[in-house]
Amino acid sequence: MHDHHHHAIQLGAAWEPPASAAADDRVVWTRRFGRPAGLGPGDRVLLVVSQPSIAGEMVVNAVPLPPLVAGASRWAEDITPLLQDRNELRVAVAAASTIDHAPARGPHGRGPLPSAIGMVALEIVPADDGTSGPATA
Numbered sequence: 001m002h003d004h005h006h007h008a009i010q011l012g013a014a015w016e017p018p019a020s021a022a023a024d025d026r027v028v029w030t031r032r033f034g035r036p037a038g039l040g041p042g043d044r045v046l047l048v049v050s051q052p053s054i055a056g057e058m059v060v061n062a063v064p065l066p067p068l069v070a071g072a073s074r075w076a077e078d079i080t081p082l083l084q085d086r087n088e089l090r091v092a093v094a095a096a097s098t099i100d101h102a103p104a105r106g107p108h109g110r111g112p113l114p115s116a117i118g119m120v121a122l123e124i125v126p127a128d129d130g131t132s133g134p135a136t137a
Contacts (some may be wrong), residue, residue, distance in 0.1 A: 008048075009033075011122065017045065026093060029113055030089070030090050031091075031120070033089065034086060034087070042127020044078050044080045044124075045080045045123070047060065048122070049121075049123075051072075054118060055069060055070040055093070059090040060090075061088055065079070068091070077078065078117075079122075086123060091120070093117060
């Protein structure tokens with residue numbers, strides 16, 4: 001029996017920072033990404049956030065996902081049915097929770113997420129990994 005032969009794609013950099021806080025004092029970080037290459041017919045793509053220390057809202061291609069829970073060791077959601085050739089992930093968090101952390105910006109004004117949000121990745125889970133059922137944290 002093999003344990004978890006999946007592939008992870010880190011979404012660590014190239015996040016577009018919030019222009020400004022929204023009316024409800026939330027800031028939105030945006031990350032665009034392509035459909036992962038080489039997906040098989042039964043493969044699933046999980047959006048995973050490791051070690052979030054603040055709560056937030058996750059949205060993929062304008063579809064809201066279950067909320068990000070502060071203090072969770074791992075948040076995961078199957079986004080396979082939502083994937084398009086080009087995708088947009090938005091993470092909305094309270095402005096005050098990220099105010100003390102302004103990551104360095106790279107070219108085009110993009111950079112990493114504030115560390116309080118956690119590490120974001122796409123995990124490709126093969127159809128034959130022996131797991132079934134919904135992917136929830």
